[in-house]
Amino acid sequence: MEAKFHLSLPCKDLNLTRSFYMDDLGLPIGRSTDSWMDVNLFGNQITFICNGRYNFDCREYKLDKHILPAFHFGVIIYQKDWDGLYNKMRKDPNLEVTMVVNFMQNKTGEHHSFFIKDPNGYTLEFKTFTDQNEIFNKGK
Numbered sequence: 001m002e003a004k005f006h007l008s009l010p011c012k013d014l015n016l017t018r019s020f021y022m023d024d025l026g027l028p029i030g031r032s033t034d035s036w037m038d039v040n041l042f043g044n045q046i047t048f049i050c051n052g053r054y055n056f057d058c059r060e061y062k063l064d065k066h067i068l069p070a071f072h073f074g075v076i077i078y079q080k081d082w083d084g085l086y087n088k089m090r091k092d093p094n095l096e097v098t099m100v101v102n103f104m105q106n107k108t109g110e111h112h113s114f115f116i117k118d119p120n121g122y123t124l125e126f127k128t129f130t131d132q133n134e135i136f137n138k139g140k
Contacts, residue, residue, distance in 0.1 A: 004044050007073060009122065011048040016119040024095055026088075042075045048120075066101055072115070074125030076135060079112075082128035086114050098123070109134050 011017045014037060021027045021039045030038035036049040059070045077085070090097050100114045113127040129135055 006045045006047070008047040008049060009120070010051050010054040011120045012050075013119060014048065014050045017048050020119050024092060042077065044075065046073075064101075064103060066099070066103075068115075069123045072123035072125050074113075074115075074127060076111075076127050076129065078132070079128045082112065082126060085126055089114070089116060108137055 014035070018029060018032075018037060021041075022029050027042075028040040030040055030045070032038065035051075036047060039046045039048065060067050061070050062068070086097070086100070089095050095116055098115045098117060100112075102110070102112050104110045110130040111127045112130075113125050115123050115125050117123055
């Protein structure tokens with residue numbers, strides 16, 4: 001079954017969040033009010049809701065030799081789209097690509113990822129698999 005995901009997250013400042021996703025990432029904004037908005041993240045819906053202070057106690061974890069945030073989200077895109085988005089992000093002086101990694105090199109599930117932070121401190125991962133058929137493959 002194919003399905004789109006919906007994720008609802010608190011945000012600190014709706015205008016900064018809108019500017020980041022719409023202007024910096026070039027993503028469409030959907031329905032919105034003064035206190036929330038929907039973002040179209042490659043056909044998936046993220047809803048940001050302004051609701052005051054919040055705190056996530058997030059731990060990190062280790063994958064290969066890299067330390068990653070346990071709380072992050074993102075999309076899997078094709079290599080040509082990944083290349084274009086990565087080049088755009090790294091050339092933008094207002095954005096910081098925090099990490100670029102080739103995970104599981106020469107293994108089933110090999111993928112390239114880059115990570116950026118949004119104005120709320122959320123980490124977004126953009127990944128592309130060397131072989132798209134291995135996205136859910138457990139390997140050998």
